[in-house]
Amino acid sequence: METITLENIQSEIDHTFLLQKKQSIQNRTQPVQERKVLLEKLLAWIKNNHSDIQKAIHADFKKPYPEIDVSEIFVVTSEIKHAIKHIDSWVKPQKVSTPMPMLGTKSYIHHEPKGTSLIIAPWNYPFNLALGPLVSAIAAGCTAIIKPSELTPHNSALLRRLVEETFDKSQVALFEGEIEVAQMLLAKPFDHIFFTGSPAVGKIIMKAAAENLSSVTLELGGKSPAIIDANADLKDAAGKVIWGKFVNCGQTCIAPDYIMVHHTIKDEFLKELKSQIEKMYDSSRKGVEKSKDYARIVNGKHLKRLKNLLADAELKGANKFYGGYVNEEENFFEPTILTDLSEEMEVMQEEIFGPILPLITFGDLEEAIHYINLKPKPLALYVFSKDNDNIKRIFKETSSGGAVANDCVLHFLQNELPFGGVNNSGIGKAHGHYGFLAFSNEKAVLHQRIGLTATKPLYPPYGFAGKKI
Numbered sequence: 001m002e003t004i005t006l007e008n009i010q011s012e013i014d015h016t017f018l019l020q021k022k023q024s025i026q027n028r029t030q031p032v033q034e035r036k037v038l039l040e041k042l043l044a045w046i047k048n049n050h051s052d053i054q055k056a057i058h059a060d061f062k063k064p065y066p067e068i069d070v071s072e073i074f075v076v077t078s079e080i081k082h083a084i085k086h087i088d089s090w091v092k093p094q095k096v097s098t099p100m101p102m103l104g105t106k107s108y109i110h111h112e113p114k115g116t117s118l119i120i121a122p123w124n125y126p127f128n129l130a131l132g133p134l135v136s137a138i139a140a141g142c143t144a145i146i147k148p149s150e151l152t153p154h155n156s157a158l159l160r161r162l163v164e165e166t167f168d169k170s171q172v173a174l175f176e177g178e179i180e181v182a183q184m185l186l187a188k189p190f191d192h193i194f195f196t197g198s199p200a201v202g203k204i205i206m207k208a209a210a211e212n213l214s215s216v217t218l219e220l221g222g223k224s225p226a227i228i229d230a231n232a233d234l235k236d237a238a239g240k241v242i243w244g245k246f247v248n249c250g251q252t253c254i255a256p257d258y259i260m261v262h263h264t265i266k267d268e269f270l271k272e273l274k275s276q277i278e279k280m281y282d283s284s285r286k287g288v289e290k291s292k293d294y295a296r297i298v299n300g301k302h303l304k305r306l307k308n309l310l311a312d313a314e315l316k317g318a319n320k321f322y323g324g325y326v327n328e329e330e331n332f333f334e335p336t337i338l339t340d341l342s343e344e345m346e347v348m349q350e351e352i353f354g355p356i357l358p359l360i361t362f363g364d365l366e367e368a369i370h371y372i373n374l375k376p377k378p379l380a381l382y383v384f385s386k387d388n389d390n391i392k393r394i395f396k397e398t399s400s401g402g403a404v405a406n407d408c409v410l411h412f413l414q415n416e417l418p419f420g421g422v423n424n425s426g427i428g429k430a431h432g433h434y435g436f437l438a439f440s441n442e443k444a445v446l447h448q449r450i451g452l453t454a455t456k457p458l459y460p461p462y463g464f465a466g467k468k469i
């Protein structure tokens with residue numbers, strides 16, 4: 001058996017990239033039907049291997065099976081079906097109107113595939129965040145190389161099997177590996193790079209992309225607030241926040257990172273939060289660790305990072321209102337709610353990406369808005385309120401990738417909406433038509449039909465010199 005060395009991987013990357021480069025040129029003229037065939041094949045593989053997918057993702061960090069079904073498998077199959085249904089209308093040349101000086105011409109936007117694409121995926125939704133962008137790449141007519149996260153090896157091995165059994169490597173290929181492999185791939189002149197991960201690595205990706213002027217979509221993270229207005233339905237809001245925060249054990253890019261609650265309802269809301277944790281994860285009162293519906297932290301390094309965040313907050317005076325228990329052998333971190341926070345605590349500065357939920361208070365909306373606007377723009381912003389004017393005001397006066405009123409996380413599942421961040425939380429959009437656009441070049445096409453246009457008088461010799469235009 002051939003040993004896998006970095007040299008072998010490099011030459012396989014070189015070879016695959018060349019194959020995909022050639023294929024990407026052919027793809028420009030392939031009928032759209034071919035893209036649908038690829039998407040149908042992907043859909044069929046997922047349907048036929050449902051239980052293998054569940055087992056692989058569960059093996060990596062005990063993600064509960066129902067969460068795998070909804071947040072990994074359903075999300076991808078729904079994206080595929082949506083693309084198959086709409087691809088014909090997405091690729092249609094988009095006519096634009098002809099202004100007077102252009103009389104005699106016609107113009108339209110032609111959506112051509114950008115060409116070769118690279119998809120770099122994170123570990124937290126390792127199936128969905130590798131394949132969702134792939135659906136958009138295929139729908140747009142691009143070839144793709146996927147680099148899954150090294151932190152979820154069972155899922156990566158499954159994705160490799162999926163890719164090998166479904167696609168020719170000239171169309172879709174996958175390279176497993178650590179940062180070195182990502183760097184080898186990033187050195188290639190891809191036409192588009194679609195990256196999902198942290199803002200810190202996003203900057204590295206954008207720098208590498210700049211070397212080849214590859215376009216980028218950066219799906220990043222950050223601190224997404226959930227604002228609880230004084231008149232909110234507290235029980236309803238608590239249930240939604242608890243689910244949005246603790247699904248996938250808090251390792252969700254759009255999880256509410258922290259809560260801002262109106263100071264008059266703080267104690268009542270805390271009680272509701274506690275009762276919702278118990279209802280969802282500890283109805284037998286034997287501890288959340290016994291719940292089958294609660295995932296684990298992906299590895300010991302991230303567990304330690306979270307423990308340090310908690311220790312730093314407690315050292316600086318935070319109060320542990322709920323939870324805090326950690327079982328290092330199991331990578332278990334109990335749902336944890338903190339109060340009495342201050343800005344110098346790390347937990348209020350960096351993205352938590354785990355089951356620690358800080359709760360701070362605000363006096364009026366102005367203060368809440370001001371607080372959010374002082375921080376980098378979040379990926380998502382949640383407002384719970386019965387007052388539509390308050391909701392509108394917060395959405396209007398803050399900037400975030402997405403915004404949801406009276407719910408959490410749900411916008412990720414709405415294929416008709418663009419999904420993504422803004423500045424620190426991301427650049428570019430994904431999902432449905434917006435994912436298709438990310439992998440397409442909107443080529444401006446102008447057709448001169450009669451040869452004589454109103455622009456002719458603009459040619460030299462310039463008869464209009466000195467006249468009013």
Ligand code: NAD
Nearest residue numbers: 121122123148149179182196197198201219220221222253
């Ligand atoms: P990460 O940035 O550490 O890694 C993501 C990918 O980049 C992995 O495949 C990894 O191998 C690769 N990578 C890491 N360092 C690299 C380097 N120096 N050069 C090249 N490639 C490198 O992110 P993660 O820990 O896997 O995921 C967590 C982050 O992702 C969080 O910030 C979260 O908010 C964000 N996220 C965003 C979305 C979104 O849709 N916006 C979704 C999920 C996760």
